[in-house]
Amino acid sequence: MKFYIPPQLTRLALAFAIFITLFIVLRNLLVPDTFGQYGHYRGDSLIDNQQPEIHYSGQEACLDCHQEIEDMKQTDVHNTIRCEVCHGPGEKHVSSGDAADISKPDSREFCGVCHEKNAARRQSTIVQIRLSEHNTGKKCIECHNPHQPWEMKE
Amino acid sequence: MEPNYQHLYEILANSQGYIFPNEIDLQWGILIVVYPFVTGLVAGAFILASLERVFKDKILKPTYQIALLTALSFLLVATLPLISHLSQPQRAYEIMITPHGSSAMAIFGFVYLWYLMVVLLLEIWFDYRHSMVVWADEKKGIMKWVYRILTLGLSDISPRTLTWDRKLGYFITVVGIPSAFILHGYVGFIFGSIKANPWWSTPLMPIIFLFSAMVSGISMVMLIYMVVSYIRTKTMDINVLDSIGKYLFFVLILDFTIEGLDQIHRIYEAEESFETIKLLVEGKLYLTLFISQGLIGTIIPLIVLAFLQFYKGKIKLRKTLYFIIGILVLIGVYSMRWNVVIGGQLFSKSFSGFTSFKVGLIGLDGTLMAAFWLILPFGILAFLLWLLPPWKMVQEEE
Numbered sequence: 001m002k003f004y005i006p007p008q009l010t011r012l013a014l015a016f017a018i019f020i021t022l023f024i025v026l027r028n029l030l031v032p033d034t035f036g037q038y039g040h041y042r043g044d045s046l047i048d049n050q051q052p053e054i055h056y057s058g059q060e061a062c063l064d065c066h067q068e069i070e071d072m073k074q075t076d077v078h079n080t081i082r083c084e085v086c087h088g089p090g091e092k093h094v095s096s097g098d099a100a101d102i103s104k105p106d107s108r109e110f111c112g113v114c115h116e117k118n119a120a121r122r123q124s125t126i127v128q129i130r131l132s133e134h135n136t137g138k139k140c141i142e143c144h145n146p147h148q149p150w151e152m153k154e
Numbered sequence: 155m156e157p158n159y160q161h162l163y164e165i166l167a168n169s170q171g172y173i174f175p176n177e178i179d180l181q182w183g184i185l186i187v188v189y190p191f192v193t194g195l196v197a198g199a200f201i202l203a204s205l206e207r208v209f210k211d212k213i214l215k216p217t218y219q220i221a222l223l224t225a226l227s228f229l230l231v232a233t234l235p236l237i238s239h240l241s242q243p244q245r246a247y248e249i250m251i252t253p254h255g256s257s258a259m260a261i262f263g264f265v266y267l268w269y270l271m272v273v274l275l276l277e278i279w280f281d282y283r284h285s286m287v288v289w290a291d292e293k294k295g296i297m298k299w300v301y302r303i304l305t306l307g308l309s310d311i312s313p314r315t316l317t318w319d320r321k322l323g324y325f326i327t328v329v330g331i332p333s334a335f336i337l338h339g340y341v342g343f344i345f346g347s348i349k350a351n352p353w354w355s356t357p358l359m360p361i362i363f364l365f366s367a368m369v370s371g372i373s374m375v376m377l378i379y380m381v382v383s384y385i386r387t388k389t390m391d392i393n394v395l396d397s398i399g400k401y402l403f404f405v406l407i408l409d410f411t412i413e414g415l416d417q418i419h420r421i422y423e424a425e426e427s428f429e430t431i432k433l434l435v436e437g438k439l440y441l442t443l444f445i446s447q448g449l450i451g452t453i454i455p456l457i458v459l460a461f462l463q464f465y466k467g468k469i470k471l472r473k474t475l476y477f478i479i480g481i482l483v484l485i486g487v488y489s490m491r492w493n494v495v496i497g498g499q500l501f502s503k504s505f506s507g508f509t510s511f512k513v514g515l516i517g518l519d520g521t522l523m524a525a526f527w528l529i530l531p532f533g534i535l536a537f538l539l540w541l542l543p544p545w546k547m548v549q550e551e552e
Contacts, residue, residue, distance in 0.1 A: 006318035008283070011308045012276070019271075027251045040254055109163065120172030120506045 055089035062090060069147055076148040086146065111140045171507025180499045180511050184524045185235040190341045190363065191370070191491045192531070193232045197338035198371010199225040200274065200330060205401065207327045213397040219544030220382060221375045222278050227535035229270055235527045238518045258344060269337045273330040280323035285547040287311050338367040345494055352427035353498040358416045365409035370487035372402045377480040382539065392469050395476045402483070403459040410452050430505040438508065439497050442489045451486010455479045
């Protein structure tokens with residue numbers, strides 16, 4: 001007896017063959033040329049990632065002009081906090097030199113981001129007060145110099 | 155207040171205690187809740203269809219095609235919540251063309267393609283082939299060509315070929331059961347394998363997902379069977395409902411036991427994350443876990459289903475009860491997906507704080523989008539039931 005292959009199977013095999021061929025053709029068209037150049041990603045994406053605008057200048061750029069503030073900062077507890085943590089992204093200010101291009105936060109709430117009482121923060125690491133009780137009505141920087149917090153102003 | 159930090163104050167107002175910066179915002183929103191829910195309905199509906207075929211449960215026959223078409227409708231939509239969740243949905247096809255063998259996320263491409271192309275479409279094709287050939291002869295105009303294309307141009311309906319349709323269809327069903335288990339077990343694995351998250355990381359997760367999937371799929375097919383019978387003004391067969399209800403009862407018991415086992419294990423082990431998780435389930439997840447998933451979605455349906463195993467009184471009351479139970483179970487399973495996906499992101503990995511989640515209404519990641527992806531499968535199902543009506547199929551003697 002001749003070996004019998006059901007007609008459904010041959011028809012489905014044909015349909016799958018067409019589908020797989022179509023997939024291979026599409027895949028060749030769609031996969032970017034530089035895919036796999038360095039790893040499982042498009043090699044050119046490295047070039048794309050170099051394109052975005054730079055916002056942060058980095059501390060070294062700040063010190064070119066403001067070394068004296070850094071020297072002051074090194075004498076007190078904010079010594080490990082880098083300029084742009086409080087002043088925000090500084091690249092615009094570095095390139096323009098304009099004082100309006102950098103943020104100089106002076107509100108009580110701003111200091112409160114780190115120094116408002118929070119049970120989950122260690123008091124021994126970060127000194128914390130209650131904004132609602134501690135010298136209300138005055139700005140923090142009227143007494144504390146943010147670059148030298150414990151050298152109290154008179 | 156400085157505009158640079160304005161948004162930070164707003165976000166921080168919604169968090170409690172100490173959280174890491176990348177935990178402020180939830181990366182996986184409501185659409186990632188919809189995704190395992192929809193995928194679960196597919197696996198569950200298919201497993202119900204397989205019960206009829208493999209175990210030759212004659213009573214369930216009227217739901218066989220409905221279950222298959224339900225599985226297909228939801229499967230076609232299963233990837234779409236993921237795609238609209240991505241901020242770059244136009245890149246979604248890349249997972250298919252550059253598959254990554256060692257990425258659990260990328261494996262979904264293979265799992266999905268296998269289940270759609272090899273299991274579900276083939277099973278439906280073998281099942282409907284005879285009818286489609288007959289319909290292609292009966293119809294005129296464009297529909298004639300639609301059916302002819304659907305048969306792939308094969309019009310052979312000799313008894314020998316039809317026997318092979320049945321044999322091959324049965325073979326696909328047998329292959330399909332482990333495939334359905336893999337499909338939804340895989341979804342559970344995605345969560346269960348994240349060892350950094352104690353709310354997710356348990357080897358029981360794939361099994362929990364699988365059983366809740368079966369629960370939701372069985373309920374969904376039961377509801378659709380009732381609604382379809384109502385729309386067609388046919389009396390629904392109470393024996394069918396009783397039979398589905400019996401399966402639902404047993405699977406729900408298993409589901410409840412395994413999820414309970416997982417929680418008991420967690421409570422007894424009481425690892426370092428336990429205090430946080432305890433606060434989580436007693437606080438932010440209280441409503442969705444204890445009330446919605448536990449009471450509404452599991453305990454009440456279990457009690458009513460147990461009652462229905464013995465009560466064989468008024469048919470109308472039983473039908474109403476089955477309908478309500480179906481809806482409650484679906485609410486429960488949806489809540490379970492919510493508790494896993496959202497719950498797992500609400501506590502900080504520092505175990506010292508919580509963030510909160512507010513669902514947006516509009517946008518690619520909002521409630522309306524989620525509702526749309528949940529409604530769309532019903533539209534597809536209506537179309538499929540019109541194109542391939544199970545009640546107009548050619549009856550074959552077995």
